Amino acid sequence: MTAPESSDNEEQPLVSHLLELRNRLLRGIAAVLVMAVVLMPFANDLYRLLARPLMAHLPETNSMIATEVAAPFLTPFKLTLVTAIMLSVPMLLYQIWAFVAPGLYKNERRIILPLLASSTLLFFLGVAFAYFVAFPLMFGFFTQAAPEDIAVMTDISKYLDFVLTMFFAFGIAFEVPVATVLLVWAGVTEVERLREKRPYIIVAAFVFGMLLTPPDIISQTLLALPMWILFEAGLWFSRLFVPKNSVEES
Numbered sequence: 001m002t003a004p005e006s007s008d009n010e011e012q013p014l015v016s017h018l019l020e021l022r023n024r025l026l027r028g029i030a031a032v033l034v035m036a037v038v039l040m041p042f043a044n045d046l047y048r049l050l051a052r053p054l055m056a057h058l059p060e061t062n063s064m065i066a067t068e069v070a071a072p073f074l075t076p077f078k079l080t081l082v083t084a085i086m087l088s089v090p091m092l093l094y095q096i097w098a099f100v101a102p103g104l105y106k107n108e109r110r111i112i113l114p115l116l117a118s119s120t121l122l123f124f125l126g127v128a129f130a131y132f133v134a135f136p137l138m139f140g141f142f143t144q145a146a147p148e149d150i151a152v153m154t155d156i157s158k159y160l161d162f163v164l165t166m167f168f169a170f171g172i173a174f175e176v177p178v179a180t181v182l183l184v185w186a187g188v189t190e191v192e193r194l195r196e197k198r199p200y201i202i203v204a205a206f207v208f209g210m211l212l213t214p215p216d217i218i219s220q221t222l223l224a225l226p227m228w229i230l231f232e233a234g235l236w237f238s239r240l241f242v243p244k245n246s247v248e249e250s
Helices: 002-055 071-087 089-103 106-145 156-173 176-185 191-196 198-212 217-241 244-249
Strands: none
Touching: 002 071, 002 089, 002 106, 002 156, 071 089, 071 156, 089 106, 106 156, 106 176, 106 217, 156 198, 156 217, 176 191, 176 217, 191 198, 191 217, 198 217
C-alpha cells in the first residue's frame, strides 16, 4: 500500500515544476506581447531610426524602396517584434533564473547571476557598437564603392535582414569574455593555456568576422578587433574565477 503513496509523492513535485515552468513561460511571453503592443504605434519611427546609418550616406535624391506589396507593413512590424523581444530579455532571463535557482548550489548561484547580467549587457553593447561604430563605416564604404551610374536604393526588408544579422553577429562576438570565464570556471581549460593559444584565437576571430560580415576588410576588422580585446578582458577576469582545486594544486 506504500508504493502508490510514494509514486504520488514523486509525481507531485514533477507536476509542480511543470506548472511553474508553464507560468514562467507565460510571463515571459506576456512581457514580449506587452512590449510589442507599446512599441507598435512607433513601428515606422523605429525603422527610420534603424535606417539612419544608411540614409546618412545616401545622396539626397536616393531613398530606400519596398519591392514587395506587404513590405511597408510587415517590415516595421517585424522590427517592432524583434525590438520587443530584445527589450524583454532582462525579464526573460529573470524568469529563467527564478526557475533554475532553487536547484543550484550556493557557489553556482553566486556566479551564474552575474554572468547572466553581464552577458545581457555585453550583447547590448555589441548591438550598440554595430549601430554607432560599424554601420557608419560599413555603409560609407559601400555607398562610395558603388559605380557612378548606379543608384544605391536598398530594399527595406533586405536591409532589415542585413542589420539584424549584424546585430546578432556583434552581440554574440561580445560574449567572448563570458565564454572565457565559463571555460575557466568549469575547469575545461586554464588561463595560461588560453594565453598560450592567443595567436590561434586571433586568427579565429578574423575567420569568424569573415564568415559573419560582408566580404570587405572594414567589416571583418570591426568585428575581429573587439573580439580580440574582449578575449583579453576575459582572460583578466578569469583569474578571479579559477577553481579552488586548481589553485591548491598549483
